[in-house]
Amino acid sequence: MQEKAITIKELYDELKQGKDLLKSNPVYIAGWVRTNRASKAVGFLEINDGSAFKCVQVVYDEKLPNFEEASHFLTGACLGIRGEIVLTPEMKQPFEIHAKEILLLGNVSEDYPLQKKRMSLEYLREIAPMRPRTNTFNALYRVRSKLAMAIHSFFQENGFVYVHTPEITTNDAEGAGSVFSVITDAKDPVNDFYGKPVSLTVSGQLHVEPFALAFGKVYTFGPTFRAEKSNTPRHASEFWMIEPEMAFADLEDDMEVMEGCIKYCIRYILENCPDEMKFFDTFIAKGTIEKLEAVLAKPFRKMTYTEGIECLQSAVKAGHKFENPNLTWGVDLQSEHERYLTEEVVKGPVFLTDYPKQIKAFYMKENPDGKTVAACDCLVPGEGEIIGGSQREDNYDVLKAKMDKIGNTQGLEWYLNLRKFGGCVHSGFGIGFDRLLMYITGVANIRDTEPYPRTSSAIKY
Ligand code: 4AD
Ligand code: MG
Numbered sequence: 033m034q035e036k037a038i039t040i041k042e043l044y045d046e047l048k049q050g051k052d053l054l055k056s057n058p059v060y061i062a063g064w065v066r067t068n069r070a071s072k073a074v075g076f077l078e079i080n081d082g083s084a085f086k087c088v089q090v091v092y093d094e095k096l097p098n099f100e101e102a103s104h105f106l107t108g109a110c111l112g113i114r115g116e117i118v119l120t121p122e123m124k125q126p127f128e129i130h131a132k133e134i135l136l137l138g139n140v141s142e143d144y145p146l147q148k149k150r151m152s153l154e155y156l157r158e159i160a161p162m163r164p165r166t167n168t169f170n171a172l173y174r175v176r177s178k179l180a181m182a183i184h185s186f187f188q189e190n191g192f193v194y195v196h197t198p199e200i201t202t203n204d205a206e207g208a209g210s211v212f213s214v215i216t217d218a219k220d221p222v223n224d225f226y227g228k229p230v231s232l233t234v235s236g237q238l239h240v241e242p243f244a245l246a247f248g249k250v251y252t253f254g255p256t257f258r259a260e261k262s263n264t265p266r267h268a269s270e271f272w273m274i275e276p277e278m279a280f281a282d283l284e285d286d287m288e289v290m291e292g293c294i295k296y297c298i299r300y301i302l303e304n305c306p307d308e309m310k311f312f313d314t315f316i317a318k319g320t321i322e323k324l325e326a327v328l329a330k331p332f333r334k335m336t337y338t339e340g341i342e343c344l345q346s347a348v349k350a351g352h353k354f355e356n357p358n359l360t361w362g363v364d365l366q367s368e369h370e371r372y373l374t375e376e377v378v379k380g381p382v383f384l385t386d387y388p389k390q391i392k393a394f395y396m397k398e399n400p401d402g403k404t405v406a407a408c409d410c411l412v413p414g415e416g417e418i419i420g421g422s423q424r425e426d427n428y429d430v431l432k433a434k435m436d437k438i439g440n441t442q443g444l445e446w447y448l449n450l451r452k453f454g455g456c457v458h459s460g461f462g463i464g465f466d467r468l469l470m471y472i473t474g475v476a477n478i479r480d481t482e483p484y485p486r487t488s489s490a491i492k493y
Contacts, residue, residue, distance in 0.1 A: 034157065035060055035112070036060075037060050037062040037063075037081070037112070037198035038056060038059050038060065038061060039061070039081055039083035039084070039108075040061070040063070040079075040080070040081050040083050040084045040086060040087070040088050041084040042082035042083070043056070043059075043088070043117070043127070044084060044086060044171045045049070045381060047127070048244065050304040053117050053119065053127055054117060054119070056117060057117055058114060058115065058116055058132070059092075059115060059116070059117055059128065059129065060112065060113070060114050061079065061081060061088065061112070061113050062081060062110070062111065062112045062113070062137065062479050063079040063080050063081030063082065063088075063110070063111065064079065064080055064081070064082075064109065064110055064111070064165060064223070065077055065078070065079060065106065065107050065108060065109045065110075065111060065140075065189075066079065066080050066106060066107060067107060067148060068102075068103070068104075068105050068106070068107070070102070070103035070104075072101060073093060073094055073098070074091065074094075075092045075093070075095045075103050076089060076091055076092075076104060077089070077090040077102075077105070077111070077113075077131075077457070078090075079113065079163075080170070082164075082170065082259060083170050084198055084306060084307070084341060084443050085126075085167070085170060085174065085305075085307040085308050085311065087131060088114055088125070088127075088128065089125055089128040090115065090127070090129045090130075090134075091118075091128055091129070091130050091131065091219065092130075092131040092134060096131060096132070096133070096285045097133075098134065100140070100431040101136070102131075105134075105136065106140050106144065107114070107137055107140070107144065107147075107148055108140040108144040108146060108165070109136065109138065109140040110136075110137040110138035110140075111134055111135065111136060111137060112134075112135040112137050113129060113130045113131050113133070113134050113135070114131070114132050114133040114134075114135075115129045115130050115131040116129065116130050116132070117129055117340040118130050123205050123319045124195060132183065135370070136454060142169045142382060145162055145226040146159075146162055146165060146166060147200070151166070153477065153480055155167070156168075156169065156480075157479055157480065158492070160483070160484055160485075160493050161251050161493060162218045164483075167311060167315075167381075167425065168311075168316065168480075169480070170481065171246075171305075171307075171308035171311050171312065171473075172308075172469075172473060172475060172481065173483060174305065174308060175301060175305050175308050175309075175469065175472070175473055176469055176481065177273075177404060178300065178301060178304050178305055179300075179301060179465070179468065179472065180253070180367075180465070181299060181300075182296065182300035182301065182304075182453070183253060183274055183293075183463075183465070184253070185296075185300065185460070186292070186293050186296040186297065187249075187251045187274075187276060187293075190249070190289075190292075191248075191249055191391055192249040192250055192251045192276060192293075193243070193247040193249065193250045193251075194250070194251060194252075194253065194381050195236075195239075195240050195243045195250045195251070195252050196252070196254065197233070197239040197240050197252045197254065197275075198233065198236075199228075199232060199233050199254070199255065199257075199389045200214055200231075200232065200233070200238060201230065201231060201233045201239070202226075202228060202229070202230055202231075202233075202443055203238055203440070203443065203447075203468030204234060204423075204440075205232065205233070205234055205235040205236075205237050205238045206234050206235055206393050207392075207393055207394055207438060207440065208234070208260075209256075210234065210259045210260045211231035211232065211234055211257075211258075211259060212232040212257050212259050212261060212269075212434070213229065213231050214230050214232060215229055215443045216452070229234050231257075232257035233256055233257065233425075234256055234257065234258050235256060235273065235275065235462060236252035236254065236256070236273070236275050237252075237277065237395075237462065238395075238444070238447050239252075239318065240275055240277045240460070241277055241424065241447065241450060241458070242253050242275070242446075242447075242450055244277035244278060244279050244367070244420065244460070245279055245450055245453075245455065245456065245458065246457055247276075248268075248278070248279050248280070249275050249276070249278050250276070250278075251274060251275060252273075252274070252275045253272070253275075253465070254272065254273070255270055255271070255272055255273075255275075256270075256271055256272070256273045257269060257270050257378070258271075259488075261488045262488075263309070263487070263488060264367070265476055265478060265489065266367070266415055266416070266467060266470075266481075267478065268466060268478050268479070268482060268485055268486060268487055269486045269487055270345075270464060270482075270485075270486040271464060271465065271466045271467075271478070271482070271489060272465035273462050273463065273464060273465060274462065274463045274465055275460060275461070275462045275463075276289060276293075276319045276460055276461060277458065277459075277460035278457070278459055279456050279457075279458045280456055280457060281423075281457065281458060282406070282423050282457055283360055283385065283397075283406040283407070283408060283421075283422065283423045283459060283460060286381050286408070286421050286459035286460065286461055287332075287334070287385075287408060287410075287420070287421075289461075290383075290408075290410055290419050290421060290461055290463075291331070291332050291381075292469070293463070294410070294419075294463075295327070296327055297468065297472065298324045298327060298328055298472060299328060301472050302321065302324060302325075308473075309320075309473075311319055312345055312473045312474050312475070313474075316425055316473065316474050316475055317474025317475070317476070320472075320473070320474040323413075323474075324464055324472065326380065327380060327381060330380065332380070332381045332382060332383055332410070333378045333380065333381070333382045333383070334382070334383045334385060334387045335373070335378070335383070335384055335385070336380055336384070336385050337365075337384055337385065337386055337387045337388065338361065338386065338404075340365070340369075340373055340384050341359055341360075341361055341363075343373060343377055344359045344369055344372065344373070345359050347372060352365075352371070352372070354368055354369065355368055356368065356369070359383070359387070362390065362391070363390045363391075364391045365384075367416045367417075370384075370409070370411045370416035370417055371411075371413070371414075371415070371416050373411060374411040374412055374413050374416065375414070379413070380412075380413065381410060381411065381412045382410070382411050382415075383408045383410055383411075384408060384409050384411060385406075385407070386399060386404040386405070386406065386407070386408075387407050387409075388403060388404055388405075389402060389403065389404060389405045392407050392422070394425075394431075394434045394438055394440070395422070395425055395431070396423070396424065396425060397422065397423040397424055397425045397426065398424040398425060398430060405422060406459075407421065407422035407423075408421055408422070408424060408461075409421075412471050414470075414471065414474075414476070415467055415470060415471060417464075417467075418463065418464055418467040418468055418471060419461050419462065419463045419464070420461065420462050421459065421461025421462065422459065422460070422461070423457065423458070423459040424458050424459060424460070425451075426451055426454050426455050426456065426457055426458065427451065427453035428448065430447055430457070431448060431451055435448060466478050466481045466482055469481045
């Protein structure tokens with residue numbers, strides 16, 4: 033077994049709980065050098081062990097047997113340090129460690145790709161395996177982990193059952209035709225592994241609906257894959273989605289849960305990741321914390337698609353230039369339109385509801401007007417859509433007619449039959465996890481929120 037190091041997080045937690053840190057002496061810590069400054073007689077190391085956003089300062093002097101060697105340890109080297117905690121209440125950091133022994137656990141070569149100076153996010157994207165050692169990505173991936181926990185806490189506390197839906201499937205749930213085929217034998221795909229064409233899932237929704245009609249409230253949370261060639265800061269071909277589904281819930285109930293979930297996640301991250309959020313607020317997107325606090329303070333606005341289109345048409349009349357100026361009723365909104373509504377009109381999150389049925393998926397509940405469906409998208413500033421949801425079509429005949437028309441009934445009889453095996457009003461939604469993380473941290477590109485992003489024509493690691 034390796035010697036157990038005390039972590040920087042444990043030290044800060046003890047301090048917060050009012051414990052006497054000196055009682056932990058002597059201590060052993062292990063981590064990576066962020067900086068090392070040394071003069072003839074004394075040196076200072078900033079060590080990060082990844083347990084917390086904060087580093088710890090290690091002071092060493094000539095009494096150290098390997099002082100000369102230590103004064104040359106480079107950024108990135110992995111060290112084990114034995115020493116004594118010294119309280120420094122008058123300094124920037126409340127304590128430091130005076131080293132008695134410094135062990136070089138892993139040396140670093142001259143071509144270490146991280147420099148002490150600030151590096152661009154684009155450059156860091158090219159060295160994804162090393163990114164987690166930088167402040168930005170150390171903060172981002174810790175928040176990502178906490179955000180996953182927030183999602184589970186929210187749904188578990190509210191009585192939802194977590195369901196693992198399959199990654200390999202025979203259906204294109206959204207009917208958008210952007211699936212990745214899964215084949216093992218390209219020469220004979222017909223007689224391949226499953227004996228029929230299969231693909232990676234674009235959504236777990238169809239598989240989770242039957243569980244909602246058994247458990248009442250359920251959710252999936254897992255990776256989803258879309259072969260869309262959208263080269264934007266918001267599209268990845270592999271991303272994580274949370275898909276709750278609820279029996280006895282209409283679109284209004286659905287939106288209440290969406291809003292509750294987003295607010296819960298924001299509160300959770302502000303409470304549990306204060307250092308990381310302060311960092312984002314200072315270095316990544318100024319005003320992020322204030323923005324999030326304002327979101328918590330007010331109910332989300334709601335606007336129908338029809339009202340949204342009218343707003344956009346007025347904007348055009350008033351001289352606003354969109355790249356896509358066609359805003360006749362029935363068109364699918366582009367990201368620039370969504371962003372205009374959430375950024376310029378509402379200045380905060382907004383639910384856009386009741387979309388024309390021809391631009392939305394087959395499973396959505398048709399409204400009595402015969403033209404629109406009981407669906408909504410949640411739009412936020414900086415991004416546009418982060419959630420898509422709807423009440424589901426629960427009328428067997430209406431759904432069958434729609435499925436027959438697009439030709440996807442075969443193979444989905446089990447889905448359709450839910451409507452005659454004790455069906456009920458039910459609704460659900462899908463939150464793009466990576467987009468939610470972008471929104472909360474202010475990080476502008478989905479390629480940075482994912483540890484190893486996959487986008488069209490870009491897969492390096
Ligand atoms: O709006 P979408 O396509 O909805 C569904 O998949 C439904 N089955 C959800 C449901 O009702 N259960 O996708 C849901 C969310 C979007 O709002 C967006 O946040 C995210 O998934 N998303 C993507 N995120 C990153 N990259 C992509 N290519 C994405 N496509 C969708
Ligand atoms: Mg959508």
